[in-house]
Amino acid sequence: MSDKTIYAIYDDDYVLLESAKHLVAKGIHIREVFSPFPIHGLDPVIGLKRTRIAITAFIYGMIGVSLALLGMWFFMIQDWPLNIGGKPNFSIFTNLPAFVPVTFEFGVLCAAHGMAITYLLRNWTLPGFKARNPYLRTTDDWFVMEIHTSDSSLDAEEIKALINETCVVEIDEK
Amino acid sequence: MEYTISSKAKITSITLVVVGLVALLAGMFTGDGHTDQRLWANLLVNGYFFLTISLSAVFFLAIQYVAEMAWGVTTQRIFQAIMSFMPIGAGALLLALIASSLHYTHFFHWMAEGVTDPESHHYDAIIAGKSAYLNLPFFWVRAILFIAVWLFFANWFRRSSLKEDTLDLSQITDGVSPIYRKSIKMSVFFLIFFAYSSVASAWDWIMSIDVHWFSTLFGWYAFSGMWISCMVVAVVLVLYLKSRGVLKDVTEHHIHDLVKWMFAISMLWSYLWFSQFMLIWYANVPEETAYYLARFENYKLLYLGTFLVNFILPFFILMSRDAKRNAIFILPVALIIFFAHFIDVLVMVFPGTLFEHGHLGSVEIGMFLMFLGVFIFTILRALSKAPLAIKNHPMYDESIHLHT
Numbered sequence: 001m002s003d004k005t006i007y008a009i010y011d012d013d014y015v016l017l018e019s020a021k022h023l024v025a026k027g028i029h030i031r032e033v034f035s036p037f038p039i040h041g042l043d044p045v046i047g048l049k050r051t052r053i054a055i056t057a058f059i060y061g062m063i064g065v066s067l068a069l070l071g072m073w074f075f076m077i078q079d080w081p082l083n084i085g086g087k088p089n090f091s092i093f094t095n096l097p098a099f100v101p102v103t104f105e106f107g108v109l110c111a112a113h114g115m116a117i118t119y120l121l122r123n124w125t126l127p128g129f130k131a132r133n134p135y136l137r138t139t140d141d142w143f144v145m146e147i148h149t150s151d152s153s154l155d156a157e158e159i160k161a162l163i164n165e166t167c168v169v170e171i172d173e174k
Numbered sequence: 175m176e177y178t179i180s181s182k183a184k185i186t187s188i189t190l191v192v193v194g195l196v197a198l199l200a201g202m203f204t205g206d207g208h209t210d211q212r213l214w215a216n217l218l219v220n221g222y223f224f225l226t227i228s229l230s231a232v233f234f235l236a237i238q239y240v241a242e243m244a245w246g247v248t249t250q251r252i253f254q255a256i257m258s259f260m261p262i263g264a265g266a267l268l269l270a271l272i273a274s275s276l277h278y279t280h281f282f283h284w285m286a287e288g289v290t291d292p293e294s295h296h297y298d299a300i301i302a303g304k305s306a307y308l309n310l311p312f313f314w315v316r317a318i319l320f321i322a323v324w325l326f327f328a329n330w331f332r333r334s335s336l337k338e339d340t341l342d343l344s345q346i347t348d349g350v351s352p353i354y355r356k357s358i359k360m361s362v363f364f365l366i367f368f369a370y371s372s373v374a375s376a377w378d379w380i381m382s383i384d385v386h387w388f389s390t391l392f393g394w395y396a397f398s399g400m401w402i403s404c405m406v407v408a409v410v411l412v413l414y415l416k417s418r419g420v421l422k423d424v425t426e427h428h429i430h431d432l433v434k435w436m437f438a439i440s441m442l443w444s445y446l447w448f449s450q451f452m453l454i455w456y457a458n459v460p461e462e463t464a465y466y467l468a469r470f471e472n473y474k475l476l477y478l479g480t481f482l483v484n485f486i487l488p489f490f491i492l493m494s495r496d497a498k499r500n501a502i503f504i505l506p507v508a509l510i511i512f513f514a515h516f517i518d519v520l521v522m523v524f525p526g527t528l529f530e531h532g533h534l535g536s537v538e539i540g541m542f543l544m545f546l547g548v549f550i551f552t553i554l555r556a557l558s559k560a561p562l563a564i565k566n567h568p569m570y571d572e573s574i575h576l577h578t
Contacts (some may be wrong), residue, residue, distance in 0.1 A: 036284045041577060054494070058493065086458070087456070097448075098452075100452065101452070
């Protein structure tokens with residue numbers, strides 16, 4: 001069975017949300033939704049899994065903290081101990097308070113940058129990448145659902161008939 | 175939606191008071207001879223700790239009005255109930271301050287005879303230099319002003335919220351009740367006053383115990399401590415009321431948001447605790463390190479322990495989204511850090527009042543339990559006096575549909 005892609009175009013986020021509920025109840029799998037902004041409550045309707053970006057942020061943060069402590073230990077304790085105002089410089093533990101601000105900042109830096117880069121990479125939206133949304137107007141005022149005929153047992157005409165039951169603006173097939 | 179105090183809750187709070195009293199008496203008769211001073215110092219600690227929890231409840235309520243915050247509207251009655259302890263807390267604190275002013279006990283060295291008199295052999299140049307601010311009449315003007323204004327606002331917010339419930343539709347214009355509009359204005363005035371008074375009260379009642387020492391961060395450090403304790407009380411109350419089957423309009427999304435606050439303010443407190451410590455540790459100036467010396471010599475376990483508990487527990491346990499919605503994770507952390515923040519206040523007060531004789535013994539636990547029992551009972555009684563859902567608030571409906 002050949003795969004056809006059907007785009008259902010809406011002009012309002014709330015209408016799209018209600019339509020998605022209707023279509024999912026009829027057994028249609030919505031593979032993707034393109035929208036200029038996040039639509040609240042859509043994720044569970046179209047069966048999106050919860051984002052795991054928080055876990056990556058924690059891992060990046062811990063990597064940052066470890067790297068900072070390792071670096072501090074090497075620069076300030078191991079390689080070239082400096083006497084700064086008589087502060088202890090023979091072990092990382094006794095001099096820890098002095099290292100905490102840097103460690104904290106580096107942890108935040110790594111978490112924030114790692115999270116941002118991961119997010120952009122996962123969405124394939126790093127600078128220079130080619131946009132993958134089917135209609136440019138989904139960055140402005142269009143809300144578009146992408147439905148594949150191979151995802152359900154219904155054929156293209158049946159899916160279109162079901163979409164037409166909702167307040168759709170336009171249906172497109174590619 | 176109505177809540178009535180169950181007999182179990184009544185018995186629990188009475189048990190707390192009785193057990194506390196027994197522990198207090200046991201501690202007094204087996205004590206090491208500093209019983210008087212120890213009792214007064216405990217009264218100051220508990221008065222300050224529980225009074226400022228109520229104060230922070232007013233503060234959080236005022237923040238909600240000024241920010242026109244919608245999500246928390248369904249939990250407003252809980253914060254109003256926490257405010258209801260304020261008169262009792264203020265009474266306990268004032269008793270301790272009066273005792274000190276009348277020389278029944280000595281918390282504040284600057285109140286002693288002759289410290290500002292150059293002729294006297296008690297003369298202390300540093301205290302004399304601070305006497306324009308730290309003198310008895312001005313101290314009492316501030317104490318009475320702060321407490322009177324706080325009580326006024328707590329009373330006003332509670333009364334007007336109850337009045338808002340009874341409004342009828344004709345009095346509501348454009349969907350917004352006149353009381354809501356007025357509450358925003360009153361909140362602004364309260365927050366301006368609170369910004370100064372929360373900090374200055376910490377200087378007056380806590381920081382001036384160690385009168386030779388000062389820290390510009392101290393007021394904020396005390397403020398973040400009271401705020402986190404208040405959020406803990408609110409979260410525990412919400413979980414309790416949910417388990418009783420009332421408070422239907424508060425969903426797991428509200429609990430999630432409240433615990434987010436608990437998490438965030440824990441980090442704020444840890445940040446300020448560490449900032450104050452680190453700068454003094456690094457600069458290593460004798461008159462500043464004296465404060466930490468007293469704590470590290472006799473209160474090391476309590477002092478460092480509270481920091482580690484209050485920072486590490488919320489950070490690692492409450493960080494994930496699932497833990498913020500699950501009472502099994504929230505409740506132990508909340509109860510532990512509540513007690514640890516009490517110890518935090520204890521270690522603010524004890525090194526300057528009991529010196530090397532203070533410790534966490536049965537007197538301390540006993541008086542804490544007594545206050546806790548009265549605190550719980552007062553709050554539950556206030557909760558039972560009014561419906562848990564407020565009416566006619568313009569954003570109540572939005573709050574019900576909170577989705578995080």
